[in-house]
Amino acid sequence: MLTWAITIATGMVCIALLLNLWRLYLGPDVPDRILTLDTMYINSMAMIILFGIFLKSSLMFEAALLIAMLGFVGTAALCKYLLRGDIIE
Amino acid sequence: MNFYVELFVSILLVTGAGFVLIGSVGLIRLPDFYTRLHAPTKATTLGMGCLLIASMVLISFTKGAPSVHELLITLFLFITAPVTAHMLAKTALHYELGFTEKTKGKELAEKARERVSPADDA
Amino acid sequence: MKSLASRLLPMPMHSVLLLVSWLILNNSVSPGHIVLGAFLAFTIPLLVSGLHTPQPGIRRYGLAVRYALMVMYDIVVANIEVALKIVGPLKNLQPALIAVPMDITNDLLLTVLASTISLTPGTVSAELSEDRKWLYVHVLNLEDEEALIRQIKQRYEKKLREMFEC
Structure with a gap:
């Protein structure tokens, strides 16, 4: 049962990532693309955690934590850049 | 492994992935940037929460020792998600992105951009 | 003149938080991790206390x-x-x-x-x-x-x- 649940969940996250890619292509503006990238990194974290559950190992945890931190900093920096034209004030 | 643990983890996994998927569907379906902002930043927090709790329970049971470090990611996401959402909304307001036709209070956007109170005539 | 305790531990709550999150991050309560975590919880607040602005604390x-x-x-x-x-x-x-x-x-x-x-x-x-x-x-x-x-x-x-x- 668990294997089935993992397969279904991975499939759903895959579809979610493809939909994100579609929105990334559609745009229409820069903030939309930043929002999509933000969603994409959270979804890829979901993917990595699912893989960790599949392997029953906690090694994948570090990767997910790193993506979470770098993704947040990246989104914040991009927003700052759009707001002020500068990352460091 | 215990059947009920497996059942619980499976339900959490499918609900979590469902929320992630719904967030992305909202990203495609909703009409303008401000409404799109609601879908992923929220649905994803709960989705990730479900997935991380599932991982926590499963790894605790397979290893026989409690595994709590997934809590850190959950906490981190719950702290950063509103900050990201706020910054994106601010960026969109200053970028003068349009609202959909039927949005109420569109005229407030100008006031919000100027950071004055709504009663001021700027 | 500040007291010795407040100079050595400028942010006690932050120190506790750092120790706890270090232990959660490593997912263990072994003595080695407690010592390392305590060291970090002691030094990091000393280094960053200059950046700290006083905030109202939680009362209840x-x-x-x-x-x-x-x-x-x-x-x-x-x-x-x-x-x-x-x-x-x-x-x-x-x-x-x-x-x-x-x-x-x-x-x-x-x-x-x-x-x-x-x-x-x-x-x-x-x-x-x-x-x-x-x-x-x-x-x-x-x-x-x-x-x-x-x-x-x-x-x-x-x-x-x-x-x-x-």
């Missing part, structure tokens, strides 16, 4: 825990509502931008309140007016503006003020 911890649980419950309930709205018909949606009057002016409280508003699905805090009296909030589906403002003020703002007592 019971209320803080209850507030966190209440927000958690709200997040789950409202998340399901938003999920149903996203997959449901979009023409019933009534997005809106509203201005919510604020009574609190403190940085930390405003941050917590704005984050709470953003975390509970259906509302995103978008911008704060320069005089800190109005918070602009974007709502996914507005049913009753008065009721929403009342909910934000009663359910969150009042409790936050009781919690920090200011």
Whole structure:
């Protein structure tokens, strides 16, 4: 049962990532693309955690934590850049 | 492994992935940037929460020792998600992105951009 | 002249938090990790205390825990509502931008309140007016503006003020 649940969940996250890619292509503006990238990194974290559950190992945890931190900093920096034209004030 | 643990983890996994998927569907379906902002930043927090709790329970049971470090990611996401959402909304307001036709209070956007109170005539 | 204890441990709560998160991160309570965590919890506050600006502390911890649980419950309930709205018909949606009057002016409280508003699905805090009296909030589906403002003020703002007592 668990294997089935993992397969279904991975499939759903895959579809979610493809939909994100579609929105990334559609745009229409820069903030939309930043929002999509933000969603994409959270979804890829979901993917990595699912893989960790599949392997029953906690090694994948570090990767997910790193993506979470770098993704947040990246989104914040991009927003700052759009707001002020500068990352460091 | 215990059947009920497996059942619980499976339900959490499918609900979590469902929320992630719904967030992305909202990203495609909703009409303008401000409404799109609601879908992923929220649905994803709960989705990730479900997935991380599932991982926590499963790894605790397979290893026989409690595994709590997934809590850190959950906490981190719950702290950063509103900050990201706020910054994106601010960026969109200053970028003068349009609202959909039927949005109420569109005229407030100008006031919000100027950071004055709504009663001021700027 | 500050006392020796407050100079050695400038931020005691932060030290405890650092130690606990180090132990959670390593997922162990072995003596080695406790020593390393204690070392980090001791040195990092010493190095960064110059950047610290005093903030109002939480006065009533019971209320803080209850507030966190209440927000958690709200997040789950409202998340399901938003999920149903996203997959449901979009023409019933009534997005809106509203201005919510604020009574609190403190940085930390405003941050917590704005984050709470953003975390509970259906509302995103978008911008704060320069005089800190109005918070602009974007709502996914507005049913009753008065009721929403009342909910934000009663359910969150009042409790936050009781919690920090200011």
